[in-house]
Amino acid sequence: MTLVCIFACLTAFLGVTEAKNTIPRVTADAVMLIDNNTGKVLYEKNPDKREYPASLTKIMTAVMVLEDNNNDREVTISHTAGNTPYGSYAYTGQVVRQFDLLTQMMLISDNVAAAALAEAVGGSERNFAEMMNKKALSIGAMNTHFVNPHGLSDLNHYTTARDMAKIARYAMHKDLFRRIVSSQSLYVNSIYPEGEQLFCENTNELVYDYEGCTGIKTGWTRAAGGCLAAAAKRQDREVLVILLHSDSMESRFSEAVSMLDYGFAVLDKK
Secondary structure, three states, rough: OOHHHHHHEEEEEEEEHHHHHHOOOOOOOOEEEEEOOOOOOEEEEEEOOOOOOOHHHHHHHHHHHHHHOOOEEEEEEOOHHHOOOOOOOOOOOOOEHHHHHHHHHHHHOHHHHHHHHHHHHHHHHHHHHHHHHHHHHHOOOOOOEEOOOOOOOOOOOOOOOHHHHHHHHHHOOOOHHHHHHHEEEEEEEEEEOOEEEEEEEEOOOOHHHOOOOEEEEEEOOOOEEEEOOOOOOOOEEEEEEEEEEEEOOHHHHHHHHHHHHHHHHHOOOO
């Protein structure tokens, strides 16, 4: 190999290495990147800025449902839950097993499923939100306040990137939670009408094409912008990133990839 070729190869290698070790530029207003094993912060941007969490709210909803420990409960979707805004594959009068509704909520971000779960576990959305807030405080999320289980925008419904990282890390310690959010697709079966089945594909694009992706949840509203909690594991290392208010639904994914790559590069240097 000539000296020119050697120099070119070395330059290319150093360029890739430098790129991975350079803090990515992202449009997200707030970012928190952590070592998910230890909780150590690897990078932060406006970590304590108050933001709308959109459907990242459902991470906490899932925690409350799993800790209710009643996965086989038959949940009848009420008229109130069935009228929750925006598209849903769950509907008034349908009966679904609690764990199946949880799966539907997390994989396709179903708002009706979230509302029905809140009523089943908390008796009402208001009571469930109070439960969510108490749990958030116990986890150490001191600057978070929930008023609903799905994340539709409300001035009193907010979090921070730091708090959401704590909530997501807590959730990722639950095996059933991990099983759902790392899945590319799962089937949900209806108890009534009997025989009705829904194929749910994960809205998190990273589970399909990012090496080692372990979840976890997408979010978007006009007020919240593009939101994403994403995690990936390689060997014994796991990195988790929270992005709040990215420019678009697509930028949240590309920015998460950049941040996760950066996180692994930081850990590689240690």
